[in-house]
Amino acid sequence: MGLVPPSTIEEARCPGHELARIQRGQHGVFTHQQAIAVGYRRSEIETALARDRWISFRRGLDLLNGVEVTWEGLLLGDCLVTGGVASHRCGAALLGVEGFRKGRRRSASSGSGTVP
Numbered sequence: 112m113g114l115v116p117p118s119t120i121e122e123a124r125c126p127g128h129e130l131a132r133i134q135r136g137q138h139g140v141f142t143h144q145q146a147i148a149v150g151y152r153r154s155e156i157e158t159a160l161a162r163d164r165w166i167s168f169r170r171g172l173d174l175l176n177g178v179e180v181t182w183e184g185l186l187l188g189d190c191l192v193t194g195g196v197a198s199h200r201c202g203a204a205l206l207g208v209e210g211f212r213k214g215r216r217r218s219a220s221s222g223s224g225t226v227p
Contacts, residue, residue: 126150134175138184142191143171182213 129149134141146156156173159165165173172188174180183205186197203211 134178137187137191138181139174139178140168140184140188140191141173143173146173 126146126149130141130146130151133145133149143153143156147153151159156165160167160173163176166176167173168180168185168188169192172192174184186201186205190196197205200211204213
């Protein structure tokens with residue numbers, strides 16, 4: 112088995128790299144819980160928000176400053192913070208089904224609250 116290059120080891124331990132990987136898979140959005148899970152402390156989250164490195168869309172849902180806000184990202188964010196799921200209409204729009212277009216976000220709650 113070969114040696115792992117130092118840059119790979121450093122990236123594996125860096126919360127910023129791990130959070131960027133999560134963001135790429137979630138249309139740019141992430142939750143505070145995801146940031147904490149990869150190693151950010153609450154004080155670091157507060158600092159990132161205070162210094163406008165992160166933009167808060169709603170309680171517990173953020174985006175890196177400069178990342179484009181998309182309908183898909185906001186829809187996924189709604190689902191992440193409520194524990195809900197996207198409506199069938201949103202799902203059809205995401206899949207490009209004819210007759211369904213991106214627009215108003217709709218989600219269904221899992222019991223913890225709903226988002227229009």
